Each structure stands twice: as structure tokens, then as C-alpha cells.
Amino acid sequence: MSQDNGMKSGSNLEKVFRAGHLAVTCECGPPKGADVEHLKKKIQMIKGYVDAANVTDNQTAVVRMSSIGASAILAQNGVEPVMQMVTRDRNRIAAQSDLFGAYALGIRNMLCLTGDHQKFGNHPFAKNVFDMDSIQLLNMVRTIRDEGKVNSGDPVEGGVSMFFGAAANPFADPFEFRVIRMAKKIHAGADFIQTQCIYDMVRFKEFMKMARDMGLHEKAFIMAGLTPLKSVGMARYMNRNVSGITIPEAIIKRLAGVPKERQAEEGIRICLEQIEELKEERGIRGFHIMAIEWEEKIPEIVERAGLYPRPAVA
Amino acid sequence: MIVADPKPFQQIRGFLEDYRKILVLGCGTCVTVCLAGGEAQAELLASGLRISFSKDGKEATVLEDTVQRQCDEEFVLPVLERVKREGIDAVVTLACGVGVNFLSDRIGAIPVFPGVNTTFYGGNVEPGLWSEMCAGCGDCITHLTGGICPIARCSKHLLNGPCGGSEKGMCEVDPQNTECVWQLIYERMKLLGRLHEMQNLIPTKDWRPAMDGGVRRSVREHIFRLQYKSGAGA
Numbered sequence: 001m002s003q004d005n006g007m008k009s010g011s012n013l014e015k016v017f018r019a020g021h022l023a024v025t026c027e028c029g030p031p032k033g034a035d036v037e038h039l040k041k042k043i044q045m046i047k048g049y050v051d052a053a054n055v056t057d058n059q060t061a062v063v064r065m066s067s068i069g070a071s072a073i074l075a076q077n078g079v080e081p082v083m084q085m086v087t088r089d090r091n092r093i094a095a096q097s098d099l100f101g102a103y104a105l106g107i108r109n110m111l112c113l114t115g116d117h118q119k120f121g122n123h124p125f126a127k128n129v130f131d132m133d134s135i136q137l138l139n140m141v142r143t144i145r146d147e148g149k150v151n152s153g154d155p156v157e158g159g160v161s162m163f164f165g166a167a168a169n170p171f172a173d174p175f176e177f178r179v180i181r182m183a184k185k186i187h188a189g190a191d192f193i194q195t196q197c198i199y200d201m202v203r204f205k206e207f208m209k210m211a212r213d214m215g216l217h218e219k220a221f222i223m224a225g226l227t228p229l230k231s232v233g234m235a236r237y238m239n240r241n242v243s244g245i246t247i248p249e250a251i252i253k254r255l256a257g258v259p260k261e262r263q264a265e266e267g268i269r270i271c272l273e274q275i276e277e278l279k280e281e282r283g284i285r286g287f288h289i290m291a292i293e294w295e296e297k298i299p300e301i302v303e304r305a306g307l308y309p310r311p312a313v314a
Numbered sequence: 315m316i317v318a319d320p321k322p323f324q325q326i327r328g329f330l331e332d333y334r335k336i337l338v339l340g341c342g343t344c345v346t347v348c349l350a351g352g353e354a355q356a357e358l359l360a361s362g363l364r365i366s367f368s369k370d371g372k373e374a375t376v377l378e379d380t381v382q383r384q385c386d387e388e389f390v391l392p393v394l395e396r397v398k399r400e401g402i403d404a405v406v407t408l409a410c411g412v413g414v415n416f417l418s419d420r421i422g423a424i425p426v427f428p429g430v431n432t433t434f435y436g437g438n439v440e441p442g443l444w445s446e447m448c449a450g451c452g453d454c455i456t457h458l459t460g461g462i463c464p465i466a467r468c469s470k471h472l473l474n475g476p477c478g479g480s481e482k483g484m485c486e487v488d489p490q491n492t493e494c495v496w497q498l499i500y501e502r503m504k505l506l507g508r509l510h511e512m513q514n515l516i517p518t519k520d521w522r523p524a525m526d527g528g529v530r531r532s533v534r535e536h537i538f539r540l541q542y543k544s545g546a547g548a
């Protein structure tokens with residue numbers, strides 16, 4: 001990391017980390033079509049409030065504008081993209097080719113994922129690919145960057161200086177393996193990590209302690225993932241229906257305890273309190289705020305969390 | 315074993331409108347064991363067809379037979395002779411897809427219709443339940459995973475541990491019925507005292523020995539050559 005090896009990509013996100021600031025990223029889901037204006041509106045909402053924004057790759061397996069296309073539009077419009085890439089839809093030939101294409105379009109951060117199973121999306125009858133998993137993808141793209149070789153061993157023409165990221169879910173099972181899986185991702189090539197959204201602080205802190213014991217916080221920039229809850233209904237829904245997410249009863253009770261019209265504000269307050277608490281957690285190097293279909297709240301959250309203005313790094 | 319499910323009766327019935335002498339052919343191996351295409355199912359389908367034909371006023375003869383294996387000439391040749399001898403004009407096979415192909419490759423101008431949907435290689439895990447366990451990837455890696463297959467049994471074929479959707483031992487793709495295979499592998503590796511191996515990166519797989527290298531053949535040189543030389547094979 002910053003101490004033992006130098007700049008990998010020169011992306012804004014990487015520079016913010018290396019300058020020692022707490023980084024801020026959010027999510028920017030592309031439209032379910034080629035509606036560029038809609039995307040541009042979202043970009044305007046978050047511009048200046050985040051160091052980079054994740055551009056999802058057909059998240060939950062619902063067909064959307066490609067993450068490469070949308071990432072290029074973000075870059076052109078002044079928000080640095082973190083292009084997500086899933087292995088569900090592309091084999092190693094397509095993945096490497098897309099990496100080169102993305103780099104050529106000016107994209108400098110990429111988050112490597114396996115992706116949600118197509119069962120959850122709008123084409124459950126599609127054939128999936130899964131030629132490799134997210135860890136193998138990380139290893140492959142790192143080899144391209146650091147050794148100049150594609151998966152087959154053939155040389156790459158021209159360098160690819162990208163900053164690679166991965167996701168980690170401390171809340172899935174088996175718990176003791178979650179930190180090992182994160183370690184595998186970091187060893188394979190992840191320069192930064194964004195966690196699944198945190199609600200169970202006790203479990204998260206336990207996870208971070210295990211990560212620190214393994215020295216992982218010094219090998220990658222770990223960002224805490226947060227999703228503000230809009231209502232008690234949303235909290236209950238996520239708790240019940242999203243595998244790998246549990247929302248503690250205390251949070252559900254707290255939301256249920258305020259009238260409906262004030263639940264969104266309460267959700268934001270919970271998120272802000274989490275940020276405050278996590279600023280103190282050793283090894284946390286930034287926040288990844290996933291405001292699901294709620295991008296307009298990003299500026300407010302970033303400001304109220306004391307994370308505004310975003311640092312200008314050279 | 316190869317597991318299959320019976321095709322819907324109406325679909326099979328729909329194949330047969332133009333035929334008058336139909337052979338329903340069961341297979342005595344895998345599909346017998348999984349109760350999809352053995353002698354009993356052949357009988358059942360044949361009598362169902364007879365009832366349906368007579369109800370519809372369609373004149374047709376439905377014969378039934380079951381052979382030990384439809385994937386071996388030894389058992390298939392007598393069927394082919396019978397088809398010719400008796401003037402059978404269509405065959406519904408209850409063998410797996412291998413049987414459908416094996417017959418079609420040899421039977422000449424007689425149509426062969428599938429009577430089952432071939433699903434996977436699996437085991438009988440409890441009475442009436444079969445589960446997928448191998449995907450025939452051609453380069454078994456289960457020595458790395460405690461003898462449990464992440465290719466066939468993980469919905470995303472992950473090779474480096476459970477995804478973020480593994481919860482309480484179940485797979486996010488089917489949390490009611492399907493265990494997360496990586497939870498099973500984790501527990502098994504622990505039991506075997508090999509948990510530390512799960513830190514190792516399993517590299518990208520060579521899928522050539524799987525279907526991705528093209529159509530596969532399996533050769534036992536000593537027998538294959540012998541037959542070839544003597545002119546009996548090839």
C-alpha cells in the first residue's frame with residue numbers, strides 16, 4: 001500500500017487514499033436503457049461530493065446500460081467512475097478486452113465482482129458465464145497491470161494502470177471465513193475493498209479486528225459500506241429478503257419508533273452515527289455510501305458527516 | 315448416475331400424431347433407478363398413450379420394451395432389429411439424452427422422440443430426492459475442496475469460497491432447498507484438518523476438458539486399438 005509500493009493508477013480515488021484522507025464513494029446505477037439525460041442528472045447530483053462513484057454492472061442481473069458506457073459518461077461529466085465488472089456475463093476473453101476498452105476510455109478504477117445470479121434479475125432464463133470468479137478476475141487484471149500479460153501469458157500492448165477493488169461481505173457465512181476471503185482478494189490484486197452495507201456494528205468490528213490481526217488494513221484501503229434506510233419497511237424487507245444482510249432489531253425498533261414521515265430522516269441519522277463511529281475504527285480508510293435510488297441524499301449525507309468539501313489532490 | 319424427469323404426457327402425445335406403430339422404450343440403468351424411464355414408467359406411458367389414442371379415435375398400436383442400457387450396441391442392436399421386423403414407425407425412448415442420440419445415430423429413417431428431460435449427474439440423497447453433484451468438467455478438482463464439488467453444486471461455480479449471499483448454510487439462489495456448497499466445503503475441510511488450504515488461490519480453470527473444448531471422446535487405448543486393428547471397431 002502507500003508505504004511499500006507506489007501509485008498504481010493515479011486515479012483520484014487512489015490519490016485521496018494515499019494522501020491519507022478518508023475517501024468517499026457512492027453508487028451510480030446506469031439507466032435501464034440509453035437514457036443519457038437521466039444518467040447526467042444523477043451525475044450532477046453527486047458531482048463534487050464524492051471522490052469517485054461506482055458504476056454498477058447490470059446489478060441484481062437487471063439489464064441496464066453497460067458499466068463501461070456509463071463510466072465513460074461519468075468521466076466526461078466530471079465524476080470519476082469506479083467501473084464495476086462482473087464475471088456472470090463475460091468470460092475471460094471479454095473481461096480482458098473490456099478492461100482494455102475501459103482503460104482506453106479513461107476509466108482508472110475497476111471493482112471486480114462475480115455478480116448476482118441471473119435468477120434475481122429480469123432475465124432469469126438467461127445462460128450465465130462464470131468462467132471465473134471475482135478472485136480469479138482480480139488475479140487476472142493484476143497480472144495484466146503488473147506483469148503485462150493476459151491470462152494465456154501473451155504480452156499486453158501498452159500498459160494498463162488501473163486501481164482495482166473488490167467487495168467484502170462480513171455479514172455472510174461462514175463468518176470466520178469472511179476475512180480469509182477478503183485476504184484472498186487482496187492477495188489476488190485488490191488495492192481497495194468496499195464492504196457490504198453495515199448494520200451490525202458488533203459483527204463488523206469483530207471482522208475488522210480479524211482483518212487487522214492479519215495486517216490486511218495495511219495491504220489494502222478498506223472502505224466501510226453504508227446504506228441509509230428510507231423506512232422501517234425497507235429495513236424489514238432487506239432483513240427478510242436479501243441474503244447476507246441482517247439488520248439488528250434495535251435499528252428496526254428505532255425506525256418503527258418514529259412516525260412514517262420522519263423515518264427517512266431517522267435513517268439518515270443512523271447512517272451519520274455509523275460514519276462517526278467508524279471514523280474511529282482503525283483500518284477504515286473511507287466510506288462507500290450506497291443510497292439505493294436515493295442519490296439525491298448523497299450531498300446532504302456527505303456534508304452532515306463532515307466529509308465535505310472533498311479534498312483536491314494532485 | 316444420470317438423473318432425468320419424465321416429460322409432460324401431453325408433450326409426448328403431441329409428438330405422435332402422425333404415427334401408427336409406436337415403441338415406448340425404457341432403459342434399465344440410471345433412469346430406472348431415478349424412477350423416470352425404467353420398465354414401470356415405460357408401461358405407464360404406453361398404457362397412457364393407448365387410452366389417449368382410443369379416446370381421440372386414433373388408430374395406433376403402442377408397444378413397450380425395456381433394455382438394460384440404451385448407450386451400448388450390445389443392447390441396442392436387438393431393438394433396431396425388432397423395429398425393422400415389426401414395422402415400427404416411431405420410438406419414444408425413456409432413456410437419458412444419450413439413449414435418444416445413440417438410437418437416432420443407428421435407426422435410419424425412423425424418428426426417435428425423447429420421453430424424459432435429462433437433467434444432471436446426481437445422487438439419491440433421500441427417498442424420492444436426487445441432487446446434482448458433478449457437472450462432468452473433465453478435470454476433477456475435488457481433491458482441493460474436500461471431495462465436494464463447487465462447480466456442480468455452487469450456483470455460480472465459484473472456486474475460491476462462498477459468495478456474499480451464503481447465509482445460515484443455505485445458497486442465496488435457493489435458500490429453501492439448496493445448501494451453500496462452500497459452507498459444506500468449509501465444514502468438511504475443517505473436519506479434515508485442512509482449513510488452512512482454503513487460503514490458497516485456486517486459479518482460473520482450463521475448461522477445455524469440459525464442453526468448452528469441443529465435443530469430447532474418451533478412449534481406452536488398449537481396447538480401442540485392438541478393435542480398430544482387427545477391423546471390428548471404427
Ligand code: SF4
Binds near residue numbers: 449451452455
Ligand atoms: S470437479 Fe468436475 S469432475 Fe469433479 S465433481 Fe466437479 S464437475 Fe465433476
Ligand code: SF4
Binds near residue numbers: 468478481485496
Ligand atoms: S451461496 Fe454458496 S452455493 Fe450459493 S452461489 Fe453463493 S457460494 Fe455458491
